[in-house]
Amino acid sequence: MNVVLDHQLQQRIFAEMVEAYPNEGGGFLLGTLDGDTVSIADVVHISNTFEAEEQYHRYAMTPQDWARLEDEADARGLTLVGYYHSHPNSPAIPSVYDRDHALPNFTYIITSVQNTGQPSPVEMRAWLLRADRSQFDASTLKIT
């Protein structure tokens, strides 16, 4: 799978993830799907609703957030194509927790944020869950 993300949208994600540090942050990816290419048209930040003391390693959004953004995507002629979140102080690789709460056909963009004197995004990777739920495969992330 190829994931195409505009440089300015990537910078927006980076800024949000740095602001959330040392907690996790995240949001939805709206875009279009054409064959094996997902093109991200917009990113929508969603507040982390996990218990405050767990937010350093957990991120969650409500079902109402999903319903609202799915309806918004439809209204804008877009598709809810994925979601993004950060991994503070750990690699941009899906965890077992990520896999247990994931859906296939949905792009997962993970940003690793590390404190290198100040919080900085050090890596962004895109992933897709296999249909048999066994593991994620890396997508090719193209920044345009």
Place this chain on the structure above:
Amino acid sequence: MPAIRIPTPLRAYTGNQAQISVHGATIGDALNDLTTQHPELRPHLFNGAELRSFVNIYIGEEDIRFLNGLETEIEEDDALRIIPSIAGGN
């Protein structure tokens, strides 16, 4: 006949249909009918006999976990919706 709205990522398993009509007197019956019509949905909705923790079923604005769960009775014209709760962590 009740209809269930399918979340975008799972429409790959319903022939890209966003809404599926189902038979059943309860939510559990309706989901069984849905996953009989579209078997590839089942592993993403259920872990064994239990709904996956991040899978929520709504009747209108009501989460069935706050009603009677899979035993919740449904009416012919109910609008059901499968809504995932996105979560992640490291």
